[in-house]
Amino acid sequence: MRVDVVSIFPDYLRALELSLPGRAREKGLLDLAVHDLRDWTHDRHRAVDDTPTGGGAGMVMKPQPWGEALDALAPDGATLLVPTPAGERFTQRVAEELSAREHLVVACGRYEGIDQRVLDESARRLEVRELSLGDYVLNGGEVAALAMIEAVCRLLPGFMGNAESLAEESHGADGLLEYPVYTRPAAWRGHEVPEVLLSGDHARIAAWRHAQAVRRTTLRRPDLLPATTTGETEVRPAVA
Numbered sequence: 001m002r003v004d005v006v007s008i009f010p011d012y013l014r015a016l017e018l019s020l021p022g023r024a025r026e027k028g029l030l031d032l033a034v035h036d037l038r039d040w041t042h043d044r045h046r047a048v049d050d051t052p053t054g055g056g057a058g059m060v061m062k063p064q065p066w067g068e069a070l071d072a073l074a075p076d077g078a079t080l081l082v083p084t085p086a087g088e089r090f091t092q093r094v095a096e097e098l099s100a101r102e103h104l105v106v107a108c109g110r111y112e113g114i115d116q117r118v119l120d121e122s123a124r125r126l127e128v129r130e131l132s133l134g135d136y137v138l139n140g141g142e143v144a145a146l147a148m149i150e151a152v153c154r155l156l157p158g159f160m161g162n163a164e165s166l167a168e169e170s171h172g173a174d175g176l177l178e179y180p181v182y183t184r185p186a187a188w189r190g191h192e193v194p195e196v197l198l199s200g201d202h203a204r205i206a207a208w209r210h211a212q213a214v215r216r217t218t219l220r221r222p223d224l225l226p227a228t229t230t231g232e233t234e235v236r237p238a239v240a
C-alpha cells in the first residue's frame with residue numbers, strides 16, 4: 001500500500017515514521033510520504049486560505065493548492081481520505097475496507113475546512129471518503145489522519161508481528177470489546193489474577209474471556225451488541 005499525506009503541518013505527521021508504520025516501511029508493506037500543501041502555492045506568502053464566501057467566521061482552504069497537490073499525488077482510482085467532523089464515522093469496519101486499497105491520499109484540512117469544490121472535482125476520478133473519528137471537533141485533520149492511517153495500516157497482511165492478536169482485539173470480528181488482560185505476578189497489591197486464568201483449562205479460559213467481553217460490551221457499549229430478532233439490542237446477563 002502507498003499512503004500520501006498532505007498537510008500545512010507536515011511535521012505533525014512525522015510520528016508515522018516511528019513505531020508501526022515505520023516498521024512496515026522497512027518490511028516493504030507500506031510506502032508512506034508526507035507533503036507540505038504550501039509546496040503547491042505560487043504567491044510569496046504561500047497562501048492556502050481565504051475568507052468564506054457568503055460570510056461567516058474563520059477561513060476556508062483555497063481550492064487551487066489542493067487541486068494541484070492532488071493532481072500531482074493521486075492517480076486516477078486512488079482513494080482520497082478527508083478527515084472532517086462532517087464525515088461518516090470511522091470504524092474498524094471502515095479501516096478493514098480501506099486496508100484493501102492500493103493507494104490512499106489523505107488530505108488534512110485546517111481552518112473551517114477545504115473548499116467543497118476540491119472534493120467535488122476529486123470525486124470525478126477518485127474514491128472520496130470524508131471520515132470523522134467521532135462526535136467531537138479537532139483543530140484540523142492531522143490527529144485524525146494519524147489515527148486512521150495507523151488503524152488501516154496495522155491490518156495489512158504481515159504488518160503486525162503477531163497476527164493472532166488482531167483476532168482478539170476490541171471491535172474484532174465478533175464486534176465485542178476486548179476482555180480484561182493480566183500478566184505476572186499472580187498477586188499484586190492484594191489483587192489476584194482470576195483463578196480461571198491459572199487453571200490451564202483452555203476451554204474454561206476461552207469461555208470466561210468471551211463472557212467478560214460480553215459483560216464489558218453490555219455495560220460500556222450496548223450499541224455494539226447484535227440486535228435481537230425483535231429489533232431490540234440483546235441484553236445478556238452480566239457475568240459475575
Ligand SMILES: COc1ccc2nc(C(=O)O)sc2c1
Pocket residue numbers: 083084085108109110111112113114131132133134136137138139140141142144
Ligand atoms: C478543518 O479540518 C478539520 C477540523 C476538525 C476535525 N475534526 C475531526 C474529527 O474526526 O473529529 S477531522 C477534522 C478536520
